[in-house]
Amino acid sequence: MIAFGPLPQVAADELLARFVAVEKWIRADNTIRQDAFIPPRDLNLSVTRHRLLSEEQLWEIGQTVANAVSQKQPARLFGRADVSVAAVAKTALRAEAVPVAANPNHAHIIGWPQDKPKQKFIAQQLAAAATFVAKKPL
Amino acid sequence: MNFDTANARVDFRAPATQGASEVALFVAAQLQANRLHFQSSYTFGCKSRGVFDDLFAAAESAREAGWDGYGAEPVSQDAYDYAYRFLESLPLGTPSPVVTAEPDGQLAFEWYASPYRTLSVSVSREGDLHYSALFGPSNARGTEVFLGEAPKPILDLIRRVHAA
Numbered sequence: 001m002i003a004f005g006p007l008p009q010v011a012a013d014e015l016l017a018r019f020v021a022v023e024k025w026i027r028a029d030n031t032i033r034q035d036a037f038i039p040p041r042d043l044n045l046s047v048t049r050h051r052l053l054s055e056e057q058l059w060e061i062g063q064t065v066a067n068a069v070s071q072k073q074p075a076r077l078f079g080r081a082d083v084s085v086a087a088v089a090k091t092a093l094r095a096e097a098v099p100v101a102a103n104p105n106h107a108h109i110i111g112w113p114q115d116k117p118k119q120k121f122i123a124q125q126l127a128a129a130a131t132f133v134a135k136k137p138l
Numbered sequence: 139m140n141f142d143t144a145n146a147r148v149d150f151r152a153p154a155t156q157g158a159s160e161v162a163l164f165v166a167a168q169l170q171a172n173r174l175h176f177q178s179s180y181t182f183g184c185k186s187r188g189v190f191d192d193l194f195a196a197a198e199s200a201r202e203a204g205w206d207g208y209g210a211e212p213v214s215q216d217a218y219d220y221a222y223r224f225l226e227s228l229p230l231g232t233p234s235p236v237v238t239a240e241p242d243g244q245l246a247f248e249w250y251a252s253p254y255r256t257l258s259v260s261v262s263r264e265g266d267l268h269y270s271a272l273f274g275p276s277n278a279r280g281t282e283v284f285l286g287e288a289p290k291p292i293l294d295l296i297r298r299v300h301a302a
Contacts, residue, residue, distance in 0.1 A: 021207045024196060024238045031253050034270075038240045046208050065207035072202045116244075117279035120258055120270035128253035128272065 007051075010085055010095040010107055016047040017080040018130070019062035021069045025078075032081040032132045037109075037123035045109040047095065050082070053105060059135060061103050079134040087129035091122045141197045141218045192237040193221055193245065200239035211243030216263040220284055221245040224261055227288045233300050235259075244268070249299045257295045271295045 010016075018036055020026060025036045039045045048061050062077045069075035085095050093111040100106045112119055199205060200213040221237075225247070235247035244260040257271040261284070269292055270279040282289035 019207070022199075022205075022238075024199075024236070027236075027250065033236075033238060033248060034256075034258050035238045035240050035246055038242060040209055040241045041211060068204060068207040072204065073199070075207070116242075116260060116262075116266075116268040117270050117281055120260065120268060121272075121277050121279050124253075124256065124258065124270055124272050 007097050007099055007104060010049060010097055012085050012089065014085045014095075015050040016083050016085060016088070016095060016107065016109070017050060017058060017062070018045070018047050018083065019065040019080045020078050020132075021066040021075050023078055026132060026134075030132050030134070032127045032130050034120060034123040034127045036081050037083075037126040037130075039109070039112045039119060039123075043110065043112040043114075044098075045112070047083075047107050047109055048103060049095075049097070049105040049107050051105055061105070062135065064102060077135045079132055081127070081130040081132055083126055083130040087126060090129075091125050093122065141194055141201070141215060189225060189234050189237065190222070193218070193225060196237045196239045196245060197221075200243070205239070206241055208241065210239075210241035213239050213243050213245060214263045216265075217243065217245050217261055220263070220265045221247075221261040223286065224259075224267065224284055224288065227284075227286060229288065229293065232293075232296060249296050251299050255299055257292075257299045259292055267292065269295065271299065273298065 020032070020036055022035070025033045027033060037045065048058065050058065053061075058080070059077070062080055066075050066077035088095055088109055093109050095107050096110050098106050098108050112122070197213045197218045200210065203212050204210060205212065225235075233249060235249050238246045238248065240246050240260060244262050246261070247259045249257045254272050254274050257269065260268040262268065265284045267282045267284050267289065268280075269282070270277065278291075278295060280291065282292060
């Protein structure tokens with residue numbers, strides 16, 4: 001159970017996790033493909049703030065992402081792409097706290113352009129700046 | 139829903155040619171037939187290297203909304219058809235891309251040398267090819283409408299990514 005008081009806005013020195021339940025988004029060299037950072041149509045890219053979470057708690061939240069897929073097809077959590085708020089800011093995007101019941105650390109990366117090539121360029125930059133952390137099998 | 143290649147609604151198999159004479163159409167048709175034949179060969183084409191299978195697998199795995207666990211859009215049959223034809227249109231000897239699905243329901247092809255030397259081409263359900271390439275600090279990006287032939291700017295970027 002993860003419980004917090006009122007959460008502050010996302011700070012510049014924070015780390016954000018984008019959980020990956022799609023194996024093809026991870027390259028053989030353990031880097032992450034741009035696909036993991038392409039925004040959905042509403043242009044709110046969901047991430048989880050590391051703030052105050054242990055590794056175990058982070059993976060617990062990540063597992064809910066994989067569980068959402070496994071309701072439709074076989075799925076597992078492969079890992080997470082960690083990216084700093086500073087790297088997000090370099091692309092002129094920003095992170096905004098959007099707590100939800102199951103994940104008080106939930107946030108959105110917002111400010112995406114509508115233009116798809118520009119989205120891809122930003123996603124490539126975020127992917128290049130991100131560190132992939134593999135989920136160890138149980 | 140299963141993705142249907144045999145009955146693809148987007149058909150660019152008609153020969154691409156500037157000429158209108160019977161001879162021009164015949165020559166273009168022969169070239170097209172030869173290219174499709176060679177696509178099946180291990181040495182020259184993508185087909186035997188499994189890229190078409192990868193395309194099918196990527197589309198199949200993303201056929202339902204929410205396939206990424208975050209509410210992704212499903213890949214449509216139209217996007218699959220255009221992606222298939224784009225792959226087919228690549229010149230013989232083109233390095234094989236990795237195929238993925240994107241959260242907005244587009245299919246993407248990646249040519250990759252390193253995180254800062256990479257090209258990604260997305261294929262939309264409307265047949266638009268959105269691309270972005272990173273070459274260190276510089277970037278090339280844009281949109282080309284797919285009309286049956288692989289656009290030259292994209293072919294040039296593939297060569298640049300894989301240049302020694």
